[in-house]
Amino acid sequence: MKIYKYIGLLIVFTILAVSCQKRDKRWLVISKIKSTAKLATTETTIDKVVIGNKQRKAFGLVKVSNSDFVAYTEATVLTGIDLTKLKKEDIKIKRNIIEVNLPQVEVLDFQYPFEKFEIDRHLSNNKFLSKVDVIDMEGFYREAESDIRKYLPYMGITEQTEENTRKMIEGLLKNLGYKEIYISFKNDSTKSLIPKINWNKYLNNHD
């Protein structure tokens, strides 16, 4: 009888412990329209295979169950220049000759659309006690997104974007009547390809 008492207490304790979970931090986005003038001249498509694993071990030693998750994903990155960062001092005009020092190339939009996530049902497997649910999948996608963002500066996007932007601005300047056009780009090694945004205007957090 004593053993039933102890097991009963253990179950009650478990239920209480599970129900007293720490509440997650909650964010509230303040909806706003922001004015910008960003010229995107390059679109880069990036593929990433997401391979995730979920394991359950008893007492941290014995593997009880193991499930795999495989999905094919695609990200699209738009790069170009922020026209509002162009200042008067960046331009030199002499009759019909113009020299322009354009702002540094940056990521203008990063899209990792859920519509392009394709789960490979042949390679994925779900085992009892370690079933990969949609919350786990979302966790995998978040990690994959962080991974892609981390390696963006090393994909050669900057150079291609500068070339495309140069071509577009040259065409525009010719239409404005300039005959000799010289274009260069600012290059600040302290600034990253993904610009830092002040999100405070858009966020309120609730604990």
Added chain:
Amino acid sequence: MINLFSKGASFLLQVIFVVAAVLVFTWFDPFDFLAPTKTTLKDTPIQVESIKEIGKLITAEYYGEVIASLDEVIEKELQVVTINFKDTIDYINDHFKDAIQELQKVEKFEKKQNPYQYFYLENINLISTELFEVYLKFVFDELSPYHTYKFNDFDDALTGSQKEKLFRKLYKNKWKITNITDTKLRVLTAIFDKIETKKSYKEYKKSKLVLIGRGWIKAGFNFENFNDRNFRYNKDNKKVYFIGLKPEILSKTMNPWFIPEEGVEGFEFIIAEKGGLHNPEYTKKVKRRCLEKLEAQALEKQILKKAKKNAENGLKTFFEILLNEELKAVAFHSNYLNYMQDALISDTIKNNDLFAIDSSLVFYYKTYMPLSSKSDSVKFKKDTIKYVKEITNLTDFMDSLTTRNIEIFEKPYPIDSRTSLFFEIIEDFKIDTFDYQKIKDISQLTLLDTIWYMKPYLKINTDTLQGLIKGDSIQFFRNLENFIQNRDPEHDFNDPVMQQIRDLKKDELAAKLKEIFEGN
């Protein structure tokens, strides 16, 4: 013996109980000692699939968050399916009634042919429409004095002999197809709705999923097909014009991360139970709904209007820097007509502008006119709505012309379909044989006359227009054009019939026009 058995059974029960308790504890593992589920992402390569040149100007960005649930998605899916069903049934009903009227006009059938066989041969398109057999069963049950359409009849089809009976009775007018009213058809739609609701309840089986989605909508202009013809810089009036560009949504995004640096998730699972927790297809549907709602929010906040305004302001500063001079404005015009209204009409109209005006009127009228030639009601309705929107541009332009005059011999003359011809005749201060021929031809209506005549009717609202689109009336605008072109006003643009039509109010106009066409 019994004691031994009961002791053994008791021990077995205790073992089972302890093992079950350990498994339950392992499952919940509140203290993390059993190292519960651990998820790891494997390192996989990131491949650049393509880098392509584009031209997009982003001038407005909307950041927001929305909440959506699986129940909402199911309800919306049901609504769409029911509306499509209703539209298809209405379409079949309209065409069936017209086809029966045609059948009743047949005096004699071929040898061994009955009305049912005749009908099926003559109306192949109608009978191959999805839901035609469902509709036929409904008509039979409703018109027959011995049957009533019931819920379980939905999946049944008529037998061959029942179809023969139906068409025989309809041909002889013993059963009246006019008894199938709109109210009766709503019963069929209600039954369909009930069946679909039952199906979806079975499919989704109490699955629950509620998500918060956070993302952004970016709007601006797409310069991909941009060339010299889309850009004008007027040094005299210090204005830059972009022609043929409309503000559009360039991207709508909800990523797994909203702000990775701050740890703000793009999608937050509020409730996920049963199928909602394990079926990624349900998650996709709810995420899609989140994105639709975010886009709707952005459109409600007039993101497109703001994108245009921001572009005009932002690019003004940009061009002032590039040109090193002050500009009056940068203007975006969706088409050449709007540009002409702004650039040409705001200034004095010169003689050679008349030719540009006439050519533009003819060009836009012709390109706006085509509607889908097939009587597919859903596509035709969409085409009609698009047509009405586009033609509004043309009528607005023509309205602005009628407020302007052109000066001829220092006298103002209003602009209409004959202004450029008139000017052509008198500009050399004499009337010769060629001019005389042109004057003789004035009694013949031209396309420009049609355009000017049609101006007051072109702004018929979509509801009135759709009310006229039934059966053969699909050719509504073509009939209208022919009607006007076939009239012979003898150079009298104040034709009494046309004057009467102009004076009518819109709903009376629609009825009057229907009377005229059906009378013809």
